[in-house]
Amino acid sequence: MNKTVDNWEPKIVAFLCNWCSYAGADLAGVSRLQYPPNLRVIRVPCSGRINPLYIVKALQQGVDGVLVSGCHPGDCHYISGNLVARRKFALLKNFLAYLGIEPERVQFSWVSASEGSRFAALIEKVVDEVKELGPAKKLVKKGL
Amino acid sequence: MLQGLIKKEDLKKLIASVKKEGTFYGLIRGSEGLSLSELGPDDEVTLDYSNFKMPPKRQFFPFSEVICTYEDESMTDLPLSEEKAVIFGVRPCDALSLLYLDKIFIDEKFTDPYYRSRRDNSLIISLACREPLKTCFCTSVGASPAGKKGADILAFEVKDSLLFEACSEKGTRFMENYPAIFKKPGKADIKARDEEVSAAEKRVQTIDLSGITEKLQGCFDSPLWEEISQRCLGCGVCTYTCPTCHCFGLYDEKVELKGRRIRVQDSCMFPSFTLEASGHNPRTSNEERMRQRIMHKFRYTVENFEDIFCVGCGRCISNCPVNMDIRETLAEVIK
Amino acid sequence: MANPYFPKLVTIEKITIENEARDLKTFRLAFCNRDDKKSFKYECGQFAMLSVPGAGESPIGIASSPLDEQYLEFTVKCYPTGVVTTALHNLEEGARIGVRGPYGNSFPLKELERKNVLIVGGGFAFTTLRSTIRYMLNEKSRARFENITVIYGARSPGELIYKPELKEWEERDEIEMYVTVDRGDEDWKGREGFVPAVLQEIAPSSENAIVLVCGPPIMLKFTMLPLLDLGFSPDRIITSLERRMSCGIGKCGRCNIGTMYVCKDGPVLSYKQIQELSEEIF
Amino acid sequence: MNNIEIKLKDLVKDLFAGEKIDVLIGYENGSLPLRSRPCFVHSAGEVDRLVWNSYCTNNLAVYLPRIFQRQEHKKEETPPPRVGIIAKGCDARSVVGLLKENQVIKENIIVIGMPCSGMIDPAKVEAALDGAGPYSCQGEVDGSLEVTTSSGEKKRLKREEVTAEACLECSHPLAEGADLQIEGEPKEACDERYEKIREFEAKSTEERWQSFVKEISKCIRCYACRQACPNCYCKICFVDQTKPRWIGASDELSNVMIYHIGRIFHQAGRCVECDACVHACPMDIDLRLFTQKLVKDVKELFDYVPGLSVEELPPLWTFKQDDSQSFITEP
Known part of the structure; x- marks a missing residue:
């Protein structure tokens, strides 16, 4: 894999649920916790709102990684949105990896509104792993 | 008419000579089956096949083709292909289909420059058929296993050689360019060829299509269409593998501020083909779409261009997932 | 070899919102290149392909008159599922788009000369009729036509388009205007009722007359019978068709109806020609 | 005509005679060797078109949602048809899926389960014949398929080698839960998948x-x-x-x-x-x-x-x- 590309910084799209993870990201910011600035955050009502096509489409548009984060199981604002989503995510994660897309490109996690430091650590980890992989090439729409 | 005999093994010499000026396309059998591909002098040219899967229209009218690009607010049209190409191994039915496509894409008022430049820069060497398939019916629609229409050169397999026969000025000039490669055929070669041709012609199954256009004029509202179309799944196999189907759409694809406008083949068998932005769709059912496809090929083109837009290659029959057989459909209409 | 798919660049000079629902806008365009302007010669009833880079192309009838030399106008409705129409509606004045055309045949203005002209329009299909009215009312051409009668209807007062022009025409003597809405509101003092009903009520004479009628399929369907009753023979009822199109030059096959391609053999057809087509049109 | 085919025809004739169904979705002989294809039978008189053999690969359940949707296109209102459908194990499972997702009207369908012994995959036959479709087929003899190529060559292909992958690995060859069952010996279920x-x-x-x-x-x-x-x-x-x-x-x-x-x-x-x-x-x-x-x-x-x-x-x-x-x- 292409590990060292000069000055390359990965672009990562993060789908964060409105009630927990987005608030967690907010808290990380308010608490002035340092984490890498590679995220492009998209706020969604619930991790259950994620259509697998959002993830695949993001990869096609050339992002280097996708992160989806919602409330911890049991904490969903809509009771069970994240639990239903969990099944979908488990299958999708396996399926994309099966097709040969590096598993680190698409990651799922839970972050609550009070977990600012967990959010910062999560981003640190995801960005590191994607950096290790180098720029995304698979599934990316061919250049113009 | 210029004739020349070339040993099969000497095809390599021909390919090597052609390569100096352009690309030589021929059939090779690879891991993914038979396909028309760019050949080098070391490639083994396949000659023992009945026909190949994707029709040769793809060489001139690719599935998708960029027709212009844009950046910010300026647009640029794309330069035309100047690649000189020799396409070897097209079957006579498919060669004929190119003449039909010409009628669509090249006309006095508007010409598709991308199609046109590829056509102008190509030479077609068709290879006469020896083993017609179960699905072939070329002789019923004006083509034949040794038909010359659409070919610049028609080649015949004669024992260990190929007999080339120029059918156009372009073909004659091509053969004259390589005097060292072609030998004069003997009487026995010609006789062998004639025997092969008539044997092949006899093997092609025929259907009676007399009066099909007139019949179609009278059966627009017939219940027949519903009956026939029941089984149809509504996929695009028949139209995409048809050598004469040419319907397309123009679409934009954009990445950030840059984009391209693409001409993409489309199929009248898809509901979206006629769906308007307002949501109105003049052809909502499978039945209407099937009728349109048949009417377009066997009636409208006859009235507009005096040709049935079908060459009897049988691809729509052999590839159909539910074995829709256009021969049976036409027989129903005639009945 | 000229690329017939390649659009000419134009600038959007002015955008007018035509209706209350704000989904109808008139775009006034100016060619960026002088030669393009010269070569774009059109007639009433023709259409052009408008293209928004990144979204695609759409066939739209030309709403300005050939005698409006300074500009070119198109009125476009934005549909929720329409990619190009939405993209167009999102643009602002000064933006650049592409135009390709003009395409198709036109209203038979030559045949209309020295005749009474009845114009029946419904909804926003009024655009090419507006082009025709503007043309006929122009001082250079008005004398060539006899009486001009216009019946134009929309769903509600807010949905009537070209309002300032409608008002101006109503005040002129050389044209007879009947504007109607399906349902009025408190401020509406004009006529109420569907176009076919108004047509029957006014009952314009068909003597020495030709009718141009454009509207949604359902209106066309119910307008034909009253027109025939009034004595308009099918060959003197002229309408304009809509179909999905990609190329505009008779190649892509989308607008094919029978042996005809709406883009090059239409969009203007007489009711007689429509009756001869096997496919049901409206 | 095989035994199962006779039983099937009798059953379908009875269904029409008892006015239980308006249409039956089944298989008829195709126009090419090794192909049976979907067909729609509307009356007892047409029942003899039906076939049951080793070439009935299509999943007929695909037509069910359409047959009910079709009604919507029609101008005059007609009640939804009562449909009989011939089902291999896989077709029957698809019908269950469609029922679950409310795409078909339960009361209006009668599933006729077939004892499926696995279908032949025409693509495998084609591959075995170097990419050309067979010109004709003489049928099955001793677990082998006899075909003739377009060049006139006769070939024998082992049944197992040309059986569709899905059938080799089939876990439910019998249409369990079908409304009616045609007796026979289905292929054994495969567990090694x-x-x-x-x-x-x-x-x-x-x-x-x-x-x-x-x-x-x-x-x-x-x-x-x-x-x-x-x-x-x-x-x-x-x-x-x-x-x-x-x-x-x-x-x-x-x-x-x-x-x-x-x-x-x-x-x-x-x-x-x-x-x-x-x-x-x-x-x-x-x-x-x-x-x-x-x-x-x-x-x-x-x-x-x-x-x-x-x-x-x-x-x-x-x-x-x-x-x-x-x-x-x-x-």
Whole structure:
């Protein structure tokens, strides 16, 4: 894999649920916790709102990684949105990896509104792993 | 008419000579089956096949083709292909289909420059058929296993050689360019060829299509269409593998501020083909779409261009997932 | 070899919102290149392909008159599922788009000369009729036509388009205007009722007359019978068709109806020609 | 005519005679060797068209949603038809799926279960004959298929070697839960499955990606896989949506890949491994390699097998508190 590309910084799209993870990201910011600035955050009502096509489409548009984060199981604002989503995510994660897309490109996690430091650590980890992989090439729409 | 005999093994010499000026396309059998591909002098040219899967229209009218690009607010049209190409191994039915496509894409008022430049820069060497398939019916629609229409050169397999026969000025000039490669055929070669041709012609199954256009004029509202179309799944196999189907759409694809406008083949068998932005769709059912496809090929083109837009290659029959057989459909209409 | 798919660049000079629902806008365009302007010669009833880079192309009838030399106008409705129409509606004045055309045949203005002209329009299909009215009312051409009668209807007062022009025409003597809405509101003092009903009520004479009628399929369907009753023979009822199109030059096959391609053999057809087509049109 | 075919015809004749059905979806002889094809029988008089043999590959359940939707296009209102459908194990499981998803009217269908002994895959025969379709077929003799090529050569192909992959690996050859059953001896159920999937899983990421690229590059976007699938009944498929436009129209590889990923993923927990998509594909894309992965995962993760019970909730409509979440990234 292409590990060292000069000055390359990965672009990562993060789908964060409105009630927990987005608030967690907010808290990380308010608490002035340092984490890498590679995220492009998209706020969604619930991790259950994620259509697998959002993830695949993001990869096609050339992002280097996708992160989806919602409330911890049991904490969903809509009771069970994240639990239903969990099944979908488990299958999708396996399926994309099966097709040969590096598993680190698409990651799922839970972050609550009070977990600012967990959010910062999560981003640190995801960005590191994607950096290790180098720029995304698979599934990316061919250049113009 | 210029004739020349070339040993099969000497095809390599021909390919090597052609390569100096352009690309030589021929059939090779690879891991993914038979396909028309760019050949080098070391490639083994396949000659023992009945026909190949994707029709040769793809060489001139690719599935998708960029027709212009844009950046910010300026647009640029794309330069035309100047690649000189020799396409070897097209079957006579498919060669004929190119003449039909010409009628669509090249006309006095508007010409598709991308199609046109590829056509102008190509030479077609068709290879006469020896083993017609179960699905072939070329002789019923004006083509034949040794038909010359659409070919610049028609080649015949004669024992260990190929007999080339120029059918156009372009073909004659091509053969004259390589005097060292072609030998004069003997009487026995010609006789062998004639025997092969008539044997092949006899093997092609025929259907009676007399009066099909007139019949179609009278059966627009017939219940027949519903009956026939029941089984149809509504996929695009028949139209995409048809050598004469040419319907397309123009679409934009954009990445950030840059984009391209693409001409993409489309199929009248898809509901979206006629769906308007307002949501109105003049052809909502499978039945209407099937009728349109048949009417377009066997009636409208006859009235507009005096040709049935079908060459009897049988691809729509052999590839159909539910074995829709256009021969049976036409027989129903005639009945 | 000229690329017939390649659009000419134009600038959007002015955008007018035509209706209350704000989904109808008139775009006034100016060619960026002088030669393009010269070569774009059109007639009433023709259409052009408008293209928004990144979204695609759409066939739209030309709403300005050939005698409006300074500009070119198109009125476009934005549909929720329409990619190009939405993209167009999102643009602002000064933006650049592409135009390709003009395409198709036109209203038979030559045949209309020295005749009474009845114009029946419904909804926003009024655009090419507006082009025709503007043309006929122009001082250079008005004398060539006899009486001009216009019946134009929309769903509600807010949905009537070209309002300032409608008002101006109503005040002129050389044209007879009947504007109607399906349902009025408190401020509406004009006529109420569907176009076919108004047509029957006014009952314009068909003597020495030709009718141009454009509207949604359902209106066309119910307008034909009253027109025939009034004595308009099918060959003197002229309408304009809509179909999905990609190329505009008779190649892509989308607008094919029978042996005809709406883009090059239409969009203007007489009711007689429509009756001869096997496919049901409206 | 074989025994099963006679029984089937008698049964269908009775159904028409008793005015139990308006139409029967079954198989008739195709126009090509080794092909039987779907047919629609509307009266007892037409019943003799029906056949039952080793070439009935199509999944007939695909026609059920259409036959009910068709009504909507008609101008005059007619009551929904009563439909009889001939079903192999896989077709019957598809019908269960459609019932579960409310795509067909339960009271209006009669499923006739067939004892399926596995179907012959014409693509395998073609491959065995170097890519050309057989010119004629003389039938089966002693577990072998006798065919003649277009050059007149006679060939014998072992039945097992040309049996469709889906049939070799079939876990439910009998249409359990069918309304009516034609007696006979179905093929034995296969328990040893997913071997190819496991092999594929064991390959490196790069190897898997290369295989995916290779398979998808063949695609011509004819959508035959979608149209042949009983589960693909969406009125507007995501690829045809304009807002948002999920993928571009061209055959650029990423567009085609997303079409397939989207379609196959949409079958998660619904696919019955009938291989209708595989058989429909004119380019011989090995779709099974991808569809089956999801079937396997759904079984392993959620212990669910589609198409066996109308009542059981589909796996992606529900959850368990203790579903696996080993895939979750922990910082």
